[in-house]
Amino acid sequence: MVNLQVGKPQPDLMPLEENYSLKRHNTFGVEAIARYFAPVRHVEELAEIAIGDLWKSMPVLVLGEGSNILFTRDVGGLVLKNEIKGIAVMRETADEVWLKVGGGENWHQFVMFCVGNHYAGVENLALIPGSVGASPVQNIGAYGVEVKEVIEEVGAWHLEQHDLMRFSNADCAFGYRDSVFKHAYRGKLMIVWVVFRLSKHPRFRTGYAALREELERMGVKELSLETISEAVIRIRSRKLPDPAKIGNAGSFFKNPQVSMAQYEALKQRYPTMPAYPGEHETMKIAAAWLIEQCGWKGYREGDAGVHQHQALVLVNYGKATGQQILSLANRIQQSVYERFGIMLEREVNVW
Template identity: 85%
Template sequence: MPLEEHYSLKKHNTFGVEACARYFAPIRQMEELEELLIADLWKSMPTLVLGEGSNILFTRDVDGLVLKNEIKGIAVIRETADEVWLKVGGGENWHRFVMFCVGNQYAGVENLALIPGSVGASPVQNIGAYGVEVKEVIEKVVAWHLETHELLHFSNADCAFGYRDSVFKHAYQGRLMIVWVVFRLSKHPVFHTEYAALREELERMGVKTLSLKAISEAVIRIRTRKLPDPAKIGNAGSFFKNPQIPLAQYQALKQQFPDLPSFPVHADSVKIPAAWLIEQCGWKGYREGDAGVHSQQALVLVNYGKATGKQILDLSERIRQSVHERFGVWLEREVNVW
């Protein structure tokens, strides 16, 4: 197993910002992880687990060990006439996994096509799009505890999933590497087309009969059109979560801002789009040096070339402050900051 010193992380984060790891190790098998971490050297050193770097903003170097999750593999471990269980390596590319499922007619993740990142990161964020969250298809998460050197098994309930949230972002933050995820998928699709943008795209495509392939293709087209390609312009997708606010607060804001969009969550709470709030504050298309807000999607902060992580973070804080001043709502980052 190669262990690199003073290793550049620029190509390992989709913002494309410069950062250096004191030590860097790609992990392709769990046994490599066990063998590496047994050394006393790492016990007093910060450790960062990195997937595809699509949800992290580096504002400083990592004066410690970076473990790059490259554990691969997709295997059928159980199957019935109606369902299939897949054991998937945490280092698998998420979109490739979705396309594998679509190609084999395994339903449940087609609405999550083209989300950047790895399979191992999907339960951490409880990734979601177009009316579907990954928690709906996760049966189990298997993770290696970096401190106790134990293999832990988390049921769906153990994961404590919430909106872009899970137990892995709280009690276990920075303490685990997710080595496998077990997904329970259906052979009888139930199509989720509640979102108007998805229905409109399917109409534009001339789709008469819904299929997993049609849904995934529509999602890919929408995301390609709306979101910048990290290979061309540095970004980590949505930088902020859509805030969920009490119904009474929403009703008061609606009186002041009649065009305020919303999505019902519960009887007493409403979700409002962060992109709309940011755009109303005049940030869409804003640029300061090489740090900016994307011209087509106000929820996406971008690196036009040589922005530092701190410059992008500072811009995000100014955006949060301006949204709070105007709407009384604090935006919460979706992107992890190191």
């Protein structure tokens, strides 16, 4: 078992690059230049940025693996890339384990670590790209599970006050692809570690039809963390475009949540519209369906496009700029609004 101290201090100073290309650091693969770029490997290194006054007048952007961001311009300030590693067992009982995980750990590798050690709770979230530190930001979710269900505490460095803040699960104000880190603390913090509370007695979540079908296809007789994660990996590898082959950031928009009254009115006009219960007595409507109805699926303009099989995924076929992708996204939003009266909200963060 890996049992490292999260953010163990090192004597060397934080390396700093100047005029650094971010193309390799975003899964859309668009070009943007960071005035300064620094990988952060230890929490203590963040204190260094408090020393220089240089940063006070500059924007600071925290970056994980760049799988949920669209750069539409250069970053005229400092990009802090989270590379804080380590997984440590904080506490353990016969039934549960508490793991403190560095924000720079790769999310999928962390899921596989949990599966390998029989820690249950994140297996449905296998193969979601990105870092552990970004997972609370939009409360990542897939196949009937959201990360908020297993987060006990979040540790974040306040980039203006220069101190460490601790957020309980309730403090994070998690919602559907949402948290306090997207609102009151947007751009102000770097999440340096996350404490996960995982179970040693799995409660398998197979509510999603696609997941059940895949398990059946695999001939699974007895459910386990391995078979669930394997089924999720197979579905995702088949359905979602691999950013290593074609630039994208997964779902570009959230599934909109509408009031029951609005849902009923739409359902009358569009009986085949897919929808399922949302938060606070709303209905969540499949954004992909709305986009497809407006004729965008497979649309391409230059190198910016809408994926042929996934209408919710905008893609960069090669040389598209962030501006071109954003302009396409704006037109999609507008046409969905004109046809259905629903304003799609972006899931991807735009810089």
